[in-house]
Amino acid sequence: MELKKLKQTWSELRLENQIHRLALPVLAVSLLIAVSIIANKKPVVVVSPPEVFERLEVGYSHASESYKLAMGLTFAGMLGNVHAGIADFYLDTLNEIIHPTTFREVKSKLESEIQRIKNNDLSISFFPRSTAYWPDTNRVVIYGQRETQGRGDRGFREEITYEMEIEVQNYRPQITAFRTYEGRPERDVR
The missing domain is CATH 1.20.5 (Single alpha-helices involved in coiled-coils or other helix-helix interfaces)
Known part of the structure; x- marks a missing residue:
């Protein structure tokens, strides 16, 4: 050895x-x-509905620009297409979508608008023309024409802009700020 x-x-x-x-x-x-780290990380959900041609990503507390634009367009469609028969249903649905801190302010405006729709038997239609996302303010802007028509009325059209801030909380979109005004957006849209 x-x-x-x-x-x-x-x-x-x-x-x-x-x-x-x-x-x-x-x-x-x-x-x-x-x-x-892996156990505490919240998963990201990728949504690809058939009518959307972009990738939409939703996380626990964040979302992609395309997702916010899609949600903004959906909310504008809900707010802009109302008639007397479904007005109360929309108010209940928006209760779930609009953040509680914003809902009190928006609810009073919506209730007065819904009362006007019911009293005059109006039908309101919204035709979107353009959308934009302003990253510096985290705002989604939907611009289009709103047509208001009463029973037997010819109705009238006006340009309108819906401007909203959409946040994601627990994978659910929430409107945290909302503003609507007549005319074109205050900035350029696509």
């Missing part, structure tokens, strides 16, 4: 053992950190 070779391999074996003693706890801590 070669004593020199045995001493050399024995010291190498001890060195390797010491390296493993240091590396294993570091690897175990790294694994725990990685598992806790």
Whole structure:
């Protein structure tokens, strides 16, 4: 037996053992950190409805620009296409969509508008013309024409802009700020 070779391999074996003693706890801590990060990360949902040609992403508390534009167009359609028979239903539905801090302010305006629709038996239709997203203010802007018509009335058309801030909370879109005004948007839209 070669004593020199045995001493050399024995010291190498001890060195390797010491390296493993240091590396294993570091690897175990790294694994725990990685598992806790992955376990606490909220998944991102990618939505691809047939009528939308862009990728829509929704996270726990964020969404892509295309998703916010799609939701803004949906909300503008709900707000702009009302008649006496469905006015109360829309008010109940909007209660779920509009953030509670904003809903009180918007609800009083909507209730007076709904009362006017019911009293005069009006039908309101909205025809969107353009959409825009303003990233600096996080606003979605829907511009179009609104036609208001009463029973037996020829009706009238006006340009209108819906401007809203859409946030995502628990994967659900919420309108946190809302403004509607006659005329074109205050900035350019596509």
